[in-house]
Amino acid sequence: MDVAAMAARFTELLGADGVITDPVRLRTYDCDGLTYHRATPGIVVLPDDAEQVAAIVRECVAAGVPYVARGSGTGLSGGALPRTDGVLIVTSRMRRILEIDIDNERAVVEPGVINLDVSRAVRPHGYYYAPDPSSQQICSIGGNVAENSGGAHCLKYGFTAHHVLACEIVTPEGEIVTLHDWPGYDLLGTFIGAEGTLGITTKITVRLTRLPETVQTLLAAFESMEAGGAAVSAIIGAGVVPAAIEMMDALSIEAAEAAVQCGYPPGAGAVLIVELDGPAAEVEEQFAEVERLCREAGSFEIRIAADDTARALIWTGRKSAFAAVGRISPAYIVQDGVIPRTALAQVLARIDELSRGSGVRVANVFHAGDGNLHPLVLFDDGEPGAGERAEEVSGQILDLCIEHGGSITGEHGVGVDKSRYMPRMFTDTDLDTMQMVRCAFDPAGLCNPGKIFPTPRLCGEVPGVRKGVHPLVASGQAEQF
Amino acid sequence: MTTSSKALGEVCADVRPGDADDAVQGVAPEHVAAPATVEEASELMRVAAEHGLAVVARGAGTRMDWGAPPRRCDLLVDTRGLDRVIEHAAGDLVVKVEAGLPLHRLSETLEASGQRLALDLPLEGSTVGGTLATAAAGPLRLRYGTPRDLLIGVTVIRADGAVARAGGKVVKNVAGYDLGKLVTGSYGTLGLIVEAAFRLHPLPRGRAFVTARTAGATAAGEVVRGVLHSAIVPSAIEVDAPADGPVTVGVLVEGSPSGVTARADAAAALLGPGAEVGEAVPSWWGRGLAGEILIELRVKPTDLPRVLDIAAGAEARGSAGSGAWQIALPADAGARRVAEVLEAARDLGHAVVLTAPPELREGLDMWGPVPALGLMRRVKDQFDPEHRLSPGRFAGGIC
Numbered sequence: 101m102d103v104a105a106m107a108a109r110f111t112e113l114l115g116a117d118g119v120i121t122d123p124v125r126l127r128t129y130d131c132d133g134l135t136y137h138r139a140t141p142g143i144v145v146l147p148d149d150a151e152q153v154a155a156i157v158r159e160c161v162a163a164g165v166p167y168v169a170r171g172s173g174t175g176l177s178g179g180a181l182p183r184t185d186g187v188l189i190v191t192s193r194m195r196r197i198l199e200i201d202i203d204n205e206r207a208v209v210e211p212g213v214i215n216l217d218v219s220r221a222v223r224p225h226g227y228y229y230a231p232d233p234s235s236q237q238i239c240s241i242g243g244n245v246a247e248n249s250g251g252a253h254c255l256k257y258g259f260t261a262h263h264v265l266a267c268e269i270v271t272p273e274g275e276i277v278t279l280h281d282w283p284g285y286d287l288l289g290t291f292i293g294a295e296g297t298l299g300i301t302t303k304i305t306v307r308l309t310r311l312p313e314t315v316q317t318l319l320a321a322f323e324s325m326e327a328g329g330a331a332v333s334a335i336i337g338a339g340v341v342p343a344a345i346e347m348m349d350a351l352s353i354e355a356a357e358a359a360v361q362c363g364y365p366p367g368a369g370a371v372l373i374v375e376l377d378g379p380a381a382e383v384e385e386q387f388a389e390v391e392r393l394c395r396e397a398g399s400f401e402i403r404i405a406a407d408d409t410a411r412a413l414i415w416t417g418r419k420s421a422f423a424a425v426g427r428i429s430p431a432y433i434v435q436d437g438v439i440p441r442t443a444l445a446q447v448l449a450r451i452d453e454l455s456r457g458s459g460v461r462v463a464n465v466f467h468a469g470d471g472n473l474h475p476l477v478l479f480d481d482g483e484p485g486a487g488e489r490a491e492e493v494s495g496q497i498l499d500l501c502i503e504h505g506g507s508i509t510g511e512h513g514v515g516v517d518k519s520r521y522m523p524r525m526f527t528d529t530d531l532d533t534m535q536m537v538r539c540a541f542d543p544a545g546l547c548n549p550g551k552i553f554p555t556p557r558l559c560g561e562v563p564g565v566r567k568g569v570h571p572l573v574a575s576g577q578a579e580q581f
Numbered sequence: 582m583t584t585s586s587k588a589l590g591e592v593c594a595d596v597r598p599g600d601a602d603d604a605v606q607g608v609a610p611e612h613v614a615a616p617a618t619v620e621e622a623s624e625l626m627r628v629a630a631e632h633g634l635a636v637v638a639r640g641a642g643t644r645m646d647w648g649a650p651p652r653r654c655d656l657l658v659d660t661r662g663l664d665r666v667i668e669h670a671a672g673d674l675v676v677k678v679e680a681g682l683p684l685h686r687l688s689e690t691l692e693a694s695g696q697r698l699a700l701d702l703p704l705e706g707s708t709v710g711g712t713l714a715t716a717a718a719g720p721l722r723l724r725y726g727t728p729r730d731l732l733i734g735v736t737v738i739r740a741d742g743a744v745a746r747a748g749g750k751v752v753k754n755v756a757g758y759d760l761g762k763l764v765t766g767s768y769g770t771l772g773l774i775v776e777a778a779f780r781l782h783p784l785p786r787g788r789a790f791v792t793a794r795t796a797g798a799t800a801a802g803e804v805v806r807g808v809l810h811s812a813i814v815p816s817a818i819e820v821d822a823p824a825d826g827p828v829t830v831g832v833l834v835e836g837s838p839s840g841v842t843a844r845a846d847a848a849a850a851l852l853g854p855g856a857e858v859g860e861a862v863p864s865w866w867g868r869g870l871a872g873e874i875l876i877e878l879r880v881k882p883t884d885l886p887r888v889l890d891i892a893a894g895a896e897a898r899g900s901a902g903s904g905a906w907q908i909a910l911p912a913d914a915g916a917r918r919v920a921e922v923l924e925a926a927r928d929l930g931h932a933v934v935l936t937a938p939p940e941l942r943e944g945l946d947m948w949g950p951v952p953a954l955g956l957m958r959r960v961k962d963q964f965d966p967e968h969r970l971s972p973g974r975f976a977g978g979i980c
């Protein structure tokens with residue numbers, strides 16, 4: 101990439117303050133939330149609107165330069181990892197809430213808008229935006245769309261894909277189009293969760309959800325994970341759909357305790373947080389049932405949040421768990437895998453075996469209702485070889501997930517982190533078929549290349565004879581045999 | 582025997598010549614094949630590719646009159662032999678089935694475990710595959726969404742016969758592209774859907790339908806608005822407006838029996854003095870309209886009165902809380918009237934003609950403006966470069 105020439109063009113388009121080439125400032129963008137993958141971007145641009153994004157993309161395409169979109173940079177799979185030979189398009193100046201239409205339960209926002217700000221803006225009207233990733237105070241709606249983010253409450257309310265009605269995007273060729281689920285192909289659903297590889301969203305119409313009449317939260321302590329898991333099964337088996345069920349094991353409780361003094365019951369081998377929301381009478385009724393089921397499964401202490409403050413306290417431990425693990429270990433890997441919920445006990449036992457066999461400690465935190473595990477694999481980065489051993493255990497946990505018919509990621513995405521595991525979950529044909537979509541959207545392979553797929557597909561000029569060198573080959577991203 | 586029929590017969594036990602009854606909107610297939618396994622279906626598609634056959638899929642055949650007629654149909658693949666429940670993991674609230682399974686049979690299986698696939702059955706006999714291919718949804722869409730929202734995994738046979746899977750059998754999963762959403766609503770133009778996995782919900786223990794006749798379009802709009810923005814948490818809000826009858830609003834409340842009673846009363850209060858509360862499904866509830874000219878609309882919920890205005894003199898029914906409507910016009914409505922309805926509806930949102938008599942189709946813009954059509958064509962070109970899958974059936978004449 102000819103940085104000087106590109107920067108000059110971008111400065112014409114965006115003004116000098118919209119273009120970053122200073123190496124020190126560039127370095128602040130060298131990673132997302134997955135900090136052990138780093139690459140300093142060639143140029144960073146800060147567009148103001150869709151037209152500017154489109155103009156930037158067209159420049160990149162004309163010059164054959166790869167580009168990556170970035171929202172708040174909280175992604176945990178390296179989705180927003182820049183290219184040293186490319187352009188990073190940051191949406192932090194596109195933070196306007198363009199329209200709030202309470203009557204029709206929707207809002208139109210720019211991609212840089214912070215998740216929680218949508219809820220803040222509509223809460224006075226009795227509404228909120230349901231997808232609530234734990235990072236919601238900083239992550240962007242554009243990033244949420246790219247990752248199809250969920251949160252603790254997606255068990256009942258679903259993921260980003262269920263709450264987005266339309267996306268305006270800049271296609272990988274620099275055209276501005278709007279995607280819907282109908283009429284025609286559901287390109288909206290295809291785009292959401294594609295990790296920024298099918299274009300850059302510039303305007304999102306989100307669905308707003310009415311605030312529930314009541315929220316009830318309890319914390320139940322158990323002697324063992326098995327007992328906690330049995331309680332989860334009993335609750336789901338009873339036909340209750342809680343807003344959230346979260347579980348933590350002894351090690352993660354210990355870490356949370358050290359970090360935020362959440363005061364969870366001493367001696368607990370597992371705690372369960374169960375939250376119900378909805379119409380008051382039914383929540384009341386089901387809550388009593390949940391409490392009974394927890395006791396029957398052997399809970400030795402149950403705390404019920406009397407008000408929002410008490411509820412926040414219960415959640416503090418869970419919400420701080422990832423960061424808190426930093427207190428008991430110099431370094432750790434946050435894993436994200438999914439299993440059928442009924443395989444929980446089996447898989448936990450196997451993780452325990454793995455941990456004992458390797459001497460690598462694993463703390464378990466998870467969205468128990470939908471079987472989304474977040475094992476935290478602890479290691480000492482000062483100790484030679486420890487990182488590799490942790491990495492190996494972390495990978496073996498993913499193998500366990502696949503073995504039980506689950507997934508290698510429930511919410512953090514594949515990014516650069518897990519592309520090598522994709523062939524364990526999908527066949528070559530599956531991956532090749534997915535990449536047909538990629539080729540339709542991005543024939544030149546310049547839009548967030550190198551993410552999700554272990555080997556890029558050569559798109560060709562459909563069908564028939566290919567002329568000249570394929571762009572992926574020319575740009576060194578693929579080899580052709 | 583032609584070479585293609587011989588080749589098809591070698592890979593599938595149930596192959597026969599097509600007859601007039603098999604015609605898809607007047608286009609009779611040369612062959613009809615009913616694969617019994619996914620492997621057979623894959624082999625059929627491979628042979629079809631080798632012989633350049635145009636392929637149309639058919640489930641129970643309840644919606645073959647939707648969409649445009651295929652430009653060609655050499656092979657009709659009848660999916661009804663693919664009717665197994667592959668796995669019902671009740672404890673995980675997940676089911677995986679073959680695409681030819683009729684939804685009502687799936688419901689029976691699930692009911693035994695106190696569960697359901699939260700989709701309505703607008704047309705008797707519909708198969709899982711047909712429902713996915715047409716993205717057909719009914720009243721429950723308000724709370725549970727449409728087929729795309731409940732689908733968690735899919736197996737598709739590509740135009741070249743390759744078997745491709747996406748998603749899986751866990752509810753939470755963001756690994757790879759969501760091809761399930763891509764093929765849902767694609768009318769068989771991207772591949773043959775042969776397996777599907779869904780997220781399930783517990784069957785509610787209680788339910789009540791609250792219905793009331795309203796004074797007209799404006800009043801109906803007010804009532805729907807009131808229910809939508811209340812704490813009732815309805816599972817559905819429907820409106821039925823017969824050609825010359827009163828406008829009825831219906832609300833479905835589901836949950837625990839005592840809770841349902843309270844919420845149904847609250848809904849009744851909003852619906853006004855004439856409101857009736859009952860457990861029985863109202864006769865019109867969730868039924869697809871039967872007009873010869875059927876138009877599907879997606880508008881904003883607040884557009885309700887305008888939709889009823891546009892439909893004046895014709896039948897309209899819809900999921901008012903979601904803004905998804907159907908308008909049915911009689912065969913003799915005339916091209917002008919249909920065009921007027923379409924134009925007015927397209928001012929509000931999207932409107933597509935689902936079906937119309939052949940003589941009218943010519944002059945009608947069946948799909949209207951389809952945003953991102955260029956991208957759609959490119960997706961089609963990738964999946965079916967020879968344009969052999971349901972050619973011409975889809976948006977903008979995607980061929």
Ligand SMILES: Cc1cc2nc3c(=O)[nH]c(=O)nc-3n(C[C@H](O)[C@H](O)[C@H](O)COP(=O)(O)OP(=O)(O)OC[C@H]3O[C@@H](n4cnc5c(N)ncnc54)[C@H](O)[C@@H]3O)c2cc1C
Nearest residue numbers: 171172173174175179233234240242243244246250296301
């Ligand atoms: C402490 C912590 C807790 C978290 N908890 C959760 C959780 O509970 N649930 C969950 O799902 N995730 C969680 N995450 C992960 C992360 O916050 C989400 O993936 C989030 O959606 C990323 O948003 P972002 O704005 O930071 O995106 P970025 O990290 O900037 O980018 C993420 C991806 O989106 C792409 N992208 C960004 N903007 C656009 C755009 N406008 N158009 C197209 N593509 C774009 C990028 O290219 C990249 O591939 C957590 C992360 C942290 C650090």
